[in-house]
Amino acid sequence: xxxxxxxxxxxxxxxxxxxxxxxxxxxxxxxxxxxxxxxxxxxxxxxxxxxxxxxxxxxxxxxxxxxxxxxxxxxxxxxxxxxxxxxxxxxxxxxxxxxxxxxxxxxxxxxxxxxxxxxxxxxxxxxxxxxxxxxxxxxxxxxxxxxxxxxxxxxxxxxxxxxxxxxxxxxxxxxxxxxxxxxxxxxxxxxxxxxxxxxxxxxxxxxxxxxxxxxxxxxxxxxxxxxxxxxxxxxxxxxxxxxxxxxxxxxxxxxxxxxxxxxxxxxxxxxxxxxxxxxxxxxxxxxxxxxxxxxxxxxxxxxxxxxxxxxxxxxxxxx
Numbered sequence: 001x002x003x004x005x006x007x008x009x010x011x012x013x014x015x016x017x018x019x020x021x022x023x024x025x026x027x028x029x030x031x032x033x034x035x036x037x038x039x040x041x042x043x044x045x046x047x048x049x050x051x052x053x054x055x056x057x058x059x060x061x062x063x064x065x066x067x068x069x070x071x072x073x074x075x076x077x078x079x080x081x082x083x084x085x086x087x088x089x090x091x092x093x094x095x096x097x098x099x100x101x102x103x104x105x106x107x108x109x110x111x112x113x114x115x116x117x118x119x120x121x122x123x124x125x126x127x128x129x130x131x132x133x134x135x136x137x138x139x140x141x142x143x144x145x146x147x148x149x150x151x152x153x154x155x156x157x158x159x160x161x162x163x164x165x166x167x168x169x170x171x172x173x174x175x176x177x178x179x180x181x182x183x184x185x186x187x188x189x190x191x192x193x194x195x196x197x198x199x200x201x202x203x204x205x206x207x208x209x210x211x212x213x214x215x216x217x218x219x220x221x222x223x224x225x226x227x228x229x230x231x232x233x234x235x236x237x238x239x240x241x242x243x244x245x246x247x248x249x250x251x252x253x254x255x256x257x258x259x260x261x262x263x264x265x266x267x268x269x270x271x272x273x274x275x276x277x278x279x280x281x282x283x284x285x286x287x288x289x290x291x292x293x294x295x296x297x298x299x300x301x302x303x304x305x306x307x308x309x310x311x312x313x314x315x316x317x318x319x
Contacts, residue, residue: 004283006222006252010043010260013268013283020268021047025107025153027098027146028054029085029139030114032061036162036221037113039260041065045072052076053104055083055094055142056114079104085114085138086124088313095145106152109267111160112139112198118187123177128312129185132176135194140201140309144317147209155213159205160266163198163218164191165281165291172196173304196296199279201309203302206274208319217266219280220291223252224259 002008002016014021021044031037031054041052042065052069056062059080066078079101083094098104115135122130128137143150143159150157169192176193198218205216262283266272277285279292286292295301310316 004261004265006254006282007258008261008265008283009255009257010039010264011046011257013261013264014043014047017268017270018047020270021049023048023050024109025049025051025105026053026109026111026267027107028052028111028113029083029142030056031065032056032058033064034256036224036256036259036263037111038062038065039256040111040113040263042068042072043257043260043264045069045076048073049076051079051104053079053081053098053107055081057082057084077103083138083142085135085142086126086128086130086133088126088137088141091138091141092145095142098146099149104149106157107146107149108153108156109158109160110143110146110150111162111263111267112143113160113162113263114139115162115194118191120187121182121185121190123182126312127177129177129182129190131187131190132172132194132197135191136172136197136201137309137312139198141313141315143201143205144315147317147319150214151209151212157214158267159202159214159216160263161198161202161216161218162263163220163279163296164195165220166192167195167199167296168192168289168291168293170196171293171295171301172200173301173308176308196293197305197309199292199296200298200302200305202278203297203299204306206278207299207302210274212319215272215274217272217274217278217280219262219266221259221262222254222282224254224256 084090170189172193202216202218281291
């Protein structure tokens with residue numbers, strides 16, 4: 001039996017729960033080559049899933065992952081759909097294609113993995129701050145639009161939202177658009193707001209759909225070298241770490257295999273309960289306030305975040 005810890009790898013988690021992977025249908029956003037998302041897919045491939053649906057901006061960055069899945073598990077079907085999570089129109093089109101594709105069976109596991117970090121201020125065409133749009137709003141809309149495919153898979157369906165200990169930086173409800181013009185913009189506060197929203201989205205899903213068998217979890221994968229930090233200089237990163245922890249030293253780094261393990265456990269461990277904390281760090285469920293702020297798990301905040309998200313996408317979702 002795997003002893004879940006900082007060192008646990010994604011492969012070890014898959015080996016611990018083979019029946020939760022074999023023949024199952026997985027969907028993941030942002031699995032670009034050499035990313036945590038890609039490593040998540042490759043770990044799952046070793047358990048012979050029935051299908052892996054990969055969503056991303058650029059097929060050239062995801063094709064190597066598809067090719068590798070074919071080598072690891074030749075019987076696993078892969079499908080790619082292009083999506084720009086910072087565009088509501090693109091998300092709606094991708095969701096429509098997925099729902100209309102008769103070759104896609106009910107989806108057992110949705111992993112909302114894609115994200116950006118601490119980028120310069122920019123608003124999308126939908127007038128939403130870019131980090132908030134990419135990290136949360138796009139996933140909020142996508143998840144709700146494809147919900148029919150997930151609910152058919154209940155009582156085993158699961159949604160995993162990849163968050164971060166950055167959620168302790170800021171409550172999303174403070175000012176997601178930074179006074180409307182970005183004059184108060186802080187790259188790390190923006191990132192923190194979007195990561196808080198990831199957790200609150202999980203809380204909201206459990207409140208609405210727990211009775212139908214769906215479970216939702218959020219997690220921090222840990223500090224892993226990846227292209228997520230392409231906008232972040234070492235100086236900016238140290239500033240962010242100091243803001244969160246009060247320390248100037250960087251947290252211990254994980255390998256990319258260790259980095260994907262918490263995502264994999266959140267997705268496939270059947271023993272996880274949506275009661276109490278739904279946040280995982282270092283493959284463990286936790287209430288440690290250093291990695292998960294109490295406001296990120298607050299049900300009233302989750303309701304307010306859900307309503308804010310509905311307002312921004314211009315659509316209500318009731319279950």
